[in-house]
Amino acid sequence: MCESKEKTFFKLIHGSGKEEASKEDKLRAKEKRNRLSLLVQKFEFHEETHPSRSGHLVKETRVSPKEAMIWGESFDKLLAHKDGLETFTRFLKTEFSEENIEFWIACEDFKKIKDPNQILLKAKAIYEKFIQSDAPQEVNLDFHTKEVISKSITQPNLHSFDAAQSRVYQLMEQDSYTRFLKSDIYLDLIEGKPQRPTNLRRRSRSFTYNEFQDVKSDAAIWL
Incomplete structure (x- = not known):
């Protein structure tokens, strides 16, 4: 017991x-x-x-209302104008979609390559930055277009990205460009108003375990 x-x-x-x-x-x-x-x-x-950081975009441009009005005639005319391209890029940054215009510019530069030895290097760089799954600035492309590029990336030519560039161009023209023409960034220019700081809209994020799996468990890091 x-x-x-x-x-x-x-x-x-x-x-x-x-x-x-x-x-x-x-x-x-x-x-x-x-x-x-x-x-x-x-x-x-x-x-x-901190306004000087990426939360605000302020760029002084000397664009006359007459010049800005031309940008509204077509998307091509906007992209053909240096200040128009820069202003549109600034607008895309407020929507966190600047990867589209950066990809389009990269493709334009790629097609101008003269040295054959540079074609493979530049093609791989564009593929890894914009095309492959989980690329740091992955653009929105359909599976078929990605698959075609993926298979040809080992032997690329100056037209390897034409289909992808065309799709991204259409996306910007039909979606982003129409919003740009209604934005304060553009309307202020055609009205001759001084440019104001552009606040970047923060993306809402959910912190998951995977994002912090490498964080040490030592309590000292929280002090």
Whole structure:
């Protein structure tokens, strides 16, 4: 009997210890999450209160209302004008879609290559930056177009990206260009108004475990 009571008491003591340890672990985990949330909020606030950073885009351009009016005649005329191209790029940055115009420019430059040895190098660079899955500035292309480029990238020619460039061009012309013509950036120019700082709209993000899997578990990093 005594031995049985001792075993029961032993189990109660150790069971209680595990329970306390579990509670302590949960409290520590909760504290880490709270500190992470505060760090993220501070970082975002710090970014938004510095106009000189990427949160604001201010570029002085000397474009007359007459010149700006020409941009509204066609998308081609906008892209053909240096200041028009720069202003449109600035607009795309406010929508976080500047990869489209950067890809289009990269394709234009690619088609001008004279040195055959540079074709393969430049083609791979464009493919890795804009085309392949999870590329840092991946453009929105259909599977078939991507597949064709993927298969020909080992032996590219100056027209390897023509189909992809055409699709991105159409996307910008039919979607982004129409919004650009109604934007404050463009309307201020044709009305001769001074340009105002352009606030970048922040993308909402959900922080997942995968994004922080390499973060050390040492409590010191949260202090």
